[in-house]
Amino acid sequence: MPTMHISFLTSAAHPSQFPGEGPPEIAFLGRSNVGKSSLLNSLAGTPIARVSSTPGRTRTINFFDAHLSRPERPPDLRFADLPGYGYARLPKALLAGWPKFIEPYLEHRATLALCIVLVDVNVPPQKSDAQLIRWMRAKERPFLIVATKTDRLSANQLRNSLRDLRAALAAGDLLPYSARTDAGRSELWRVIRHAARGFSRTHLA
Ligand SMILES: Nc1nc2c(ncn2[C@@H]2O[C@H](COP(=O)(O)OP(=O)(O)OP(=O)(O)O)[C@@H](O)[C@H]2O)c(=O)[nH]1
Ligand SMILES: [Mg+2]
Numbered sequence: 001m002p003t004m005h006i007s008f009l010t011s012a013a014h015p016s017q018f019p020g021e022g023p024p025e026i027a028f029l030g031r032s033n034v035g036k037s038s039l040l041n042s043l044a045g046t047p048i049a050r051v052s053s054t055p056g057r058t059r060t061i062n063f064f065d066a067h068l069s070r071p072e073r074p075p076d077l078r079f080a081d082l083p084g085y086g087y088a089r090l091p092k093a094l095l096a097g098w099p100k101f102i103e104p105y106l107e108h109r110a111t112l113a114l115c116i117v118l119v120d121v122n123v124p125p126q127k128s129d130a131q132l133i134r135w136m137r138a139k140e141r142p143f144l145i146v147a148t149k150t151d152r153l154s155a156n157q158l159r160n161s162l163r164d165l166r167a168a169l170a171a172g173d174l175l176p177y178s179a180r181t182d183a184g185r186s187e188l189w190r191v192i193r194h195a196a197r198g199f200s201r202t203h204l205a
Pocket of ligand 2: 037050082
């Protein structure tokens with residue numbers, strides 16, 4: 001994708017600050033520090049989102065517009081990098097502690113085409129992740145679970161971890177990824193392009 005271009009659009013700390021609905025949106029969700037911003041940077045191939053080893057780095061919803069081929073045309077899709085939830089806290093902190101603007105975003109954003117839910121392959125399945133996934137299913141939001149930081153495990157450990165995550169999250173489809181090595185990048189781009197195209201056909205025609 002030599003002509004792909006992704007650029008920062010705006011940050012929102014309140015629904016009134018969400019940008020007008022435009023191209024299909026892909027949102028990154030997951031616990032604080034799981035690697036949402038890193039995943040976006042890996043997809044973009046360049047550091048556009050802020051990354052930190054301290055949980056809670058991303059405090060606003062940060063929007064990025066992406067041109068996948070022709071820069072003179074309107075953007076093909078938009079990325080939304082979200083703040084994380086419930087780092088090492090009780091599962092009920094998931095929605096209680098989550099800034100009040102995230103749930104409205106997930107529930108009402110008409111152009112939200114796909115939610116990418118990140119889980120860390122290095123930690124056992126988390127209740128807060130299962131809770132989010134149940135919520136997404138109940139709201140009928142399309143989502144894909146991405147199991148990230150695979151570079152930290154041996155092939156054997158990774159196989160076991162993916163098996164445990166699939167079982168705990170009742171996830172048939174789970175895409176392994178590493179933002180460090182970019183493993184999984186072309187597969188994830190394929191899913192994203194497919195989701196954006198399908199969404200444009202059915203919702204934005
Ligand atoms: N080894 C490895 N480290 C990663 C990977 N992805 C992210 N990290 C590290 O994990 C830490 C958190 O990354 P972020 O991308 O800031 O995580 P986040 O989910 O955006 O965090 P918040 O914005 O605080 O919710 C950083 O130290 C990253 O370098 C990965 O695939 N492999
Ligand atoms: Mg972040």
